[in-house]
Amino acid sequence: MLLLRVVWAHAEPPAGSFRVTELPDKATDLERVLVDVAVGLGAERLAEEALIELELNAWRSESPDDFVPGPMNDILGSVGLADARTIHVFIQGDDLTINWERRMQAEGLQTLVFAKRKEVLNTSLEEWEFLGIGPGLIARALARMWFATDHSGTALSSWTRFDRYARGRSSLFASLDRACDYVSFAVTEEGAVGVVFEFDSAVSLLSLMRAIDRIVPTEGAWTETAMGSYRVFGEIAVRGYAYEPVAVVGQVRKKPAVVLGLKLEHAVGVYGTISETEDG
Numbered sequence: 001m002l003l004l005r006v007v008w009a010h011a012e013p014p015a016g017s018f019r020v021t022e023l024p025d026k027a028t029d030l031e032r033v034l035v036d037v038a039v040g041l042g043a044e045r046l047a048e049e050a051l052i053e054l055e056l057n058a059w060r061s062e063s064p065d066d067f068v069p070g071p072m073n074d075i076l077g078s079v080g081l082a083d084a085r086t087i088h089v090f091i092q093g094d095d096l097t098i099n100w101e102r103r104m105q106a107e108g109l110q111t112l113v114f115a116k117r118k119e120v121l122n123t124s125l126e127e128w129e130f131l132g133i134g135p136g137l138i139a140r141a142l143a144r145m146w147f148a149t150d151h152s153g154t155a156l157s158s159w160t161r162f163d164r165y166a167r168g169r170s171s172l173f174a175s176l177d178r179a180c181d182y183v184s185f186a187v188t189e190e191g192a193v194g195v196v197f198e199f200d201s202a203v204s205l206l207s208l209m210r211a212i213d214r215i216v217p218t219e220g221a222w223t224e225t226a227m228g229s230y231r232v233f234g235e236i237a238v239r240g241y242a243y244e245p246v247a248v249v250g251q252v253r254k255k256p257a258v259v260l261g262l263k264l265e266h267a268v269g270v271y272g273t274i275s276e277t278e279d280g
Contacts, residue, residue: 013054014059014063017062018052018054018055019053020051020052020053021052021053028091029189030091030096030126030185030187034089034091035052038052051089052090053086054086055085055086056076056084056085056086056087059072071148071149074147074159075145075149078144078145078148081100083103084101084102085100085101085103086100086101088100094116095113095115095116096115096116097113098111098112114130114133115128115130115184116131118184124190125186125188125189125270125273125274126187126188127185127187127196129182129183130183130184134176134177134180135173135177135183135197135258136172136177137173140166143162143165143166144162147159147161165217169214169215172211179202179203180198180199181198181199183197183198186273188269192265192268193261194259194260194261194271195260196259196270196274198253198257199256199257200255201254201256203256205251208249209222209249212231212247212249212258216233218233218234220233222249227250227271227275228248228249228271230249230267230268231247232244232245232264244262244263245262246260246266246268247267248260248261248271251275252271252274252275259271
C-alpha cells in the first residue's frame with residue numbers, strides 16, 4: 001500500500017491500467033484498506049472481490065518517461081518488480097498474495113504469499129504477519145523509493161545516493177534483522193493501520209530509538225508519553241492527501257517494539273489496541 005502511495009505521488013498511470021476488480025460482501029479490515037487506498041489513488045472500482053490489478057506494460061507504452069528517466073523503475077525495483085508486466089494483489093483465505101508476470105514471458109507467472117492473517121484474539125484488531133520480511137529489508141526498500149523520488153538538487157544520481165546510504169547502514173540493518181522476532185501489518189476496528197516490529201527482549205528501547213535516528217537521516221526529536229515515545233518524520237503529500245509518518249517505540253506483548261504509521265493517530269491507535277489485546 002505504501003508502494004502505491006509513493007508511486008502515485010510522482011506518476012499517474014493511464015486510465016484503465018490500474019483498477020480494483022472485485023470486493024467481497026463481507027470484506028476484512030485489510031481488504032477495505034486495500035480497496036480504499038486504491039480507489040483513493042484513482043483506480044476504477046468494478047465490483048465484487050478484493051483484487052487490485054496494475055497493467056505496467058500498458059503504462060510503459062503510454063507514458064515511458066514515468067519509468068526512464070522517471071522514478072518508476074527504481075520504485076518497483078526496490079521490491080523486486082522492475083520487470084513485471086502485470087501485478088495482482090489479492091487476499092485468498094488467510095493469505096495476502098501478490099502475483100506478477102515478468103516481461104520475459106517464458107518465465108511465466110510468479111506468485112508470492114508475503115503475509116498471513118494471525119489468529120483473531122480480539123475483534124478490534126486484524127493482524128497479518130509478514131513472511132521473510134525484516135526491518136532491514138523494509139528500511140532499504142523505503143529508502144530506495146525515497147531517493148528515487150527526492151529532487152534535492154544534488155548532482156549525484158538517486159542510485160549513488162541510495163548506495164552510499166545503504167552501505168553506511170548495512171551493519172545496522174543486519175543487526176535489526178537478527179534481533180527482530182516478528183513483523184506484522186495491523187488494522188484496527190477504527191481504521192488505524194500500522195506496521196509492527198517486535199524485537200528480542202534483550203533489545204533496549206533506547207537502542208531502537210537510536211537506530212531509527214540513524215535510519216531516518218533528518219533531524220527529529222522524540223516525545224515521551226505514558227505509553228511510550230514517538231517521533232514524527234515530516235510531512236509527505238500524495239494526490240492532495242497529507243501524511244506525517246510516525247514511529248512509536250514501547251512495549252508490545254512484553255517485548256520492545258516499534259509501530260510505524262502514516263499519521264500519529266494511526267501509530268498510537270495500533271499500539272494502544274495491541275496493548276489492550278495483550279492486557280485482555
